[in-house]
Amino acid sequence: MIKNIQCRIENNQLIFSWRPLKHFSGIPTSVKGKLMQVRFVPKGNTYMMEIIYEAEIVSESKKENNRIIGIDLGVNNFATIANNAGIEPVVIKGNLIKSMNQWYNKERARMASESHMVWNNKMRNLTDKHLRKTETYMHQASKAVVNYCIENNVDTVVVGLTKEWKDGANLGHVNNQNFVSIPHDKFISKLQYKCENVGIRFMIVNEDFTSGTSFLDNELPTEENYNIKRRVKRGLFKSNNGTLINADINGAYQIVKKVYPNAFTEMFSRGLRGCDLHPVELCLNKGV
DSSP states (O other), rough: EEESSSSSTTTTEEEEEGGGGGOOOOOOOOOSSSSEEEEEEEHHHHEEEEEEEEEESSSOOOOOOOOOEEEEOOOSSSEEEEEEOEEEEEEEEEEHHHHHHHHHHHHHHHHHTTTTTTHHHHHHHEEEHHHHHHHHHHHHHHHHHHHHHHHTOOOEEEEEOOOHHHHHHHOOOHHHHHHHHHHOHHHHHHHHHHHHHOOOOOEEEEEETSSSSTTTOOOOGGGGOOOOGGGGGGTTTEOTTTOEEEEHHHHHHHHHHOOOOTTHHHHHHTTTTTTOSOOOOOOOSSSO
């Protein structure tokens, strides 16, 4: 553990004044709070450096303006985000995290074959590197969502989650592997504390019945309204009058209605003007 009298943050860089670590000075960081300490935590055959700092937390939630987003989590679309404010919905594509998982799984299988299933340093280094890349991705994705909320004056975030969603997933061999390998729980935990840091209310809701009920028909996400047959190929959901909407966007809208059944009353009263049926891609931030 390195105390704050032995290090400092200067020009967005970590500087060590303690002689044994001086030559490691210049590590980039986005930390803005008061530096308390730096510690090194063993992770397998490597060490993870953690910067501990104090940050001012917003003690009260943002002033309620009834701007809510719902987030539907998945594989091809890692996070699909809809809202009740008439803002264009967005999606964080899952291509990058999927390719990261596929490459890791392929390399691990190759190394395991070469070593006759004996765990070795090469496999450990591969796994450590993959975990670090995944951690960075989850930070970037959660930060992008928070920035989207701030830019659009959103005061509430609702994330859909089913506790058993990874148990017995039947999406085909390849999709099962991708789905189980994507740590959505890490994304959720990071998104939660980042929302709370800026005063945005954060909620997790059971997403049951959201994928098979129709937002465009103003249905509540209940078992009585559930009809998964309306979900057609290519990720589309067909409303009762035949209108097509992106299936994940439909789910994200319905996730909001799980908590706020009347969140879209104004939108429906004006004939769904400002309601977009298909999302645009939300680019990830390089910083976390």
